[in-house]
Amino acid sequence: MSEKQVFTVVEGGSVTTPRGFTAGGLHCGLKKTERNDLAAILCEVPAIAAAVYTTNVFQAAPLKVTRESLANGTLQAVIVNSGNANACTGEQGEADAYEMRAAAARGLGVNELDVAVASTGVIGELLKMDRVRSGIAGLPEKLDGGAAGAEEFCQAILTTDLVKKECCVTVKVGEAEVTIAGAAKGSGMIHPNMATMLGFMTTDAVIDGEDLLSLLRTATNTTFNMITVDGDTSTNDMLVTMASGLAGNEKLTRLHADWDAFAAAFTHVCKSLAMAIARDGEGATKLIEVQIDGAVHDEAAAAIAKTVVGSSLVKSAIFGADANWGRIIAAVGRAGVPVSPERVDISLGGIEVLRQSRPVAFDEEQALHYLQKSDTVRITVALADGEGKATAWGCDLTYDYVRINAAYRT
Amino acid sequence: MSEKQVFTVVEGGSVTTPRGFTAGGLHCGLKKTERNDLAAILCEVPAIAAAVYTTNVFQAAPLKVTRESLANGTLQAVIVNSGNANACTGEQGEADAYEMRAAAARGLGVNELDVAVASTGVIGELLKMDRVRSGIAGLPEKLDGGAAGAEEFCQAILTTDLVKKECCVTVKVGEAEVTIAGAAKGSGMIHPNMATMLGFMTTDAVIDGEDLLSLLRTATNTTFNMITVDGDTSTNDMLVTMASGLAGNEKLTRLHADWDAFAAAFTHVCKSLAMAIARDGEGATKLIEVQIDGAVHDEAAAAIAKTVVGSSLVKSAIFGADANWGRIIAAVGRAGVPVSPERVDISLGGIEVLRQSRPVAFDEEQALHYLQKSDTVRITVALADGEGKATAWGCDLTYDYVRINAAYRT
Structure with missing residues (x-):
């Protein structure tokens, strides 16, 4: 069954496209x-x-409230x-998350x-709650059910992201x-595991709640959980989906x-957002898609795909347009799952570069052009x-990744 | 018992300092x-x-011969x-490794x-065996038992390394x-597991062979296996030790x-070489030492230490002299082992920055100066x-890491 059908x-x-939803955003000063x-x-x-949440041991206050x-x-x-994760903020952080909920x-x-x-x-860092309070007070009048509301919402959830998703x-x-729709943010600290960066999905479907959660988990496993930007899993990852039933x-x-x-x-929306996050990875110039076939089972394929797409050496080589398959095979070999090495x-x-574990004489010019x-x-x-098969997505490792992350707080 | 005692x-x-050993090196054209x-x-x-070897599934031909x-x-x-790993080179690569052994x-x-x-x-890539052959023919006259021979040897095993170890x-x-001595190389594709990059240790001790292997494995676990530069495990990692008994x-x-x-x-020599490899990580400006105490057991502490020291976000922050402890705690929380989050x-x-999982008001100027x-x-x-306790070593992630690895083959 092809997706297009x-x-x-x-x-x-x-x-805001699914029936029943309005959205909006504003600048409150965070x-x-x-x-x-x-x-x-x-x-x-x-x-x-x-919803699904981060597997990080340290979970931000909003996750508890949600x-x-x-x-x-x-x-x-x-x-x-955005602008403050309200993570590792102790009792005050929890109180602030509860107050955000009550005020909203x-x-x-x-x-x-x-x-x-x-x-x-x-x-x-603690939230500047005076700004949050006055922001929430101004939000209701900003909400609308058209493209403008969705646009303001999407802009508001970005941090180091360059584009909305x-x-x-x-x-x-x-x-x-x-109708099924979703919006997401994420650019760094991206290595979701049973969760994602912030993602929000809406649908007007009438649907059973348990089956929706089960679908969310299944879809997340092959989409959001198959992307990596830097191998770091956030304390705030969360994907929430709401079905209005209208x-x-x-x-x-x-x-x-x-x-x-x-x-x-539903899975297409998840995959589209996940790929958009990988493509907009901090400093990225390219999306990298790694497809593994013929593994012992799907879990092994997923482990290999994520290892290859997460390899700093593979990522740097792609940035340098270097068809360095030696780094790819080295990553395949350290994924921790069985592989017949020959x-x-x-x-x-x-462009075929390795066949039966032997180098193929390929056209370096053609490969350079492709990369x-x-x-x-x-x-x-x-x-x-x-x-076993799996696909994972990531991005190249560039000077800009280092620049962005060498001075994030300051 | 302090080590100094x-x-x-x-x-x-x-x-070459332990009795019985000579060494040397030359340029043969690789x-x-x-x-x-x-x-x-x-x-x-x-x-x-x-010897101990890489755990990578793809093992280079020389490892089989050794x-x-x-x-x-x-x-x-x-x-x-150096200059060619003789990995993924098939039957010809194996034949070449055997020929290297026979000629030597x-x-x-x-x-x-x-x-x-x-x-x-x-x-x-296949070894240029004509150059290897003539090189091996010239090697015997280069060997000497003093500092000069060791120097030539150390220089010959370097690739992207900046300094000998x-x-x-x-x-x-x-x-x-x-006397116990060692030399090592390694700068990129460094994330040893049950092995290391190339390392060579000599001693003049009279020692039981099985106990030497057992000691080598134990020492490797807390030294070479506790360093990471980029999370990539090489196909060629090998640590060899020889005891002359003289x-x-x-x-x-x-x-x-x-x-x-x-x-x-013996462990001190391993640790010293391992730290030197981490300090000379590709593009590195600093050695990072992560010490974990109070974990549920040593293995958990090791997992956390390696996760923190391997985090791209932590590594970038250190390069940027940013006391970004949020990234440290996020890495602790995704190490996959139990941690009490509070x-x-x-x-x-x-400089204390977090106490009982709560931010401590620290002097940012002092932290900046330290970093x-x-x-x-x-x-x-x-x-x-x-x-549980463990220490791991790594290095910062810099523009030069990207530069070096965006164009390694070319």
């Missing part, structure tokens, strides 16, 4: 520049909701700030236990047309005839150990 | 510049020997080239099965004075009264989970 990408669509740093998504009804809100399986709003609930006229809180930015698709469920479809469960189509559409094929953008001219560099590794 | 560092000592690229160490008698030579537990010579054995007048072969450099100590075993000591076994002193001296203390060079002026940046993390 079951859903349609909505150009320009965003988190970022030093005049860019937006506070935002919300509001659903006109309590939405069936699900988990508590999600205990009842519904959300009606998300309040999010009051301002937006929703139940406090239906509000999720998310933060991203510097770790270990959003995606929207529609899919048929019975006779109803269901599409009027027959309720989706995993037994519904159109579940697979919905799942494919039966490995490697291609770069379709220099391509926005997306595709590395394909074929093993001969089984049926 | 049991052994003495020999300033200027190297692999490197593009006129630097040495072929070298040997020769022992005047067959030496009790041991394993075969070491099957009898003795070595009399090591032949090593002939030229040096020793048994072929007492010769180890080591290579380092670019992966996937060597260390020599003496220790009393009964009434005899035993010190005339009563035979060392683990039951000998002076075993602990010998082990401490009870973490962190210091940078003795800017120190050759070695010490990060101390105290957990409250047990008695």
Whole structure:
């Protein structure tokens, strides 16, 4: 089943495209520049909701508050700030996250236990709550259900990101047309594991809550969990999804005839956002896509794909347009999973460079041209150990990554 | 027992200082510049020997040949080239490694099965064997037992290294004075696991072979296996040690009264070389030492120490002299081992920045001065989970790392 058969990408669509959602953002003063740093998504009804979180031992205060809100399986709003992660901020940080939730609930006229809180930015500094308070007071009038609201929202969640990340698709469920959309941020400290950087998905589907959570986890595993920028897993990773149920479809469960189509559409949004995060990795000039086939199983393929795409040496070579397959095979060999060392094929953008673990005499000029001219560099590794396959995404390692991260706090 | 009590560092000592060893090197044409690229160490008698190797699935041809030579537990010579790793070179590569061994054995007048072969450099290219052959023919006359031979040897094993790495100590075993020395190379693709980059150790101790191997493994675990430059594990890592037995000591076994002193001296040489490799990491301006105390056990402490010292974000922050402890705690939290998140203390060079997981108001000017002026940046993390401790070493991530690795092959 090809993806194109079951859903349609909505150009320009965003988190406000599914029925029932408004969004908006503003600058309240947490970022030093005049860019937006506070935002919300509001659903006109309590939405069936699900979330996945970082696996980092140190979890920021907003994650605790959001988990508590999600205990009842519904959300009606998300309040999010950038410029400050509210992580490692102790009891005061927790109190601040609770206050953000209460203020947002009051301002937006929703139940406090239906509000999720998310933060991203510097770790270990207390939020300037006076600015947050006055920002939240001004937010309700900023919300709208069109492209402008989504744009302000997307801008507000960015930190070192250069571009906003959003995606929207529609899919048929019975006779109803269901819309699924998402927005995300993330550029550094990107090595999600069972979670992601901040991601927000909306849909108007009528859907079972447990099946939505199960789908969210499955989709995350092959999308957000398959990207890496720098191998560092954030304390604030969170992906929240809300389903307004306003599409009027027959309720989706995993037994519904159109579940697979919905799942494919949902996964497409996740994948699109995940790839956008990898492409916008700090300092990146290229997206790197690593595809592994023939591993002993999918988990082994995933481990190899992530090891290759996360290798500093592979990343530097791609930045330098160097077809250095020796670094690729060295990364394959240290992934910690079984590989038959004599039966490995490697291609770069379709140019075969290694066959059965032996160098192939390839056209260096052609390879150089491919690596220099391509926005997306595709590395394909074929093993001969089984049926396992996986794809991972990352970006090149550049001078700008070092520049950005040598002076982030200052 | 302090290290100073049991052994003495020999300033200027190297692999030829222990009795019985000569060494030398020359330029045979594998490197593009006129630097040495072929070298040997020769022992005047067959030496009790041991080695550890890379855990990478893809192992270079010389490792196979060296394993075969070491099957009898003795070595009399090591032949090593730089400029070409002889890895992923198939049957021809294996034949070349065997030919290197045979030619060295002939030229040096020793048994072929007492010769180890080591290579380092670019992966996937065949050795220019005409140059290797004529180089090996010229090597015997270059060998000498003084500082000059050791110097030529050390120069010949370097690739992107900026400085040679060597260390020599003496220790009393009964009434005899035993000398232990080592030389190593390594600057990139450094994330050893059960092995190291190329390292060569010599000693004149009379020692049991199995106990020597056991000591080598133990010492490697807390030294070479605790350094990382870029998280990439080489296909060629190898650490070889040879004991000439010419010190005339009563035979060392683990039951000998002076075993602990010998082990401490031996471990000191390993640690000194390992730290020198980390300090000379590609593009590095600083050595980073991460010390973990209070983990649930030593293995957990080691995992945390290596995660922190390997974090691209921590490494970039140190380069930028940014006391960004948020990145340190984020790395601690993703190491994959249990940590009580509310009870973490962190210091940078003795400046406390986090106490019981809460930010401490520290003097930013003092921290900046420490980070800017120190050759070695010490990060101390105290957990409250047990008695586990470990120390790991790495280096900062700089523009030069990217520059070096964006154009290594070309």
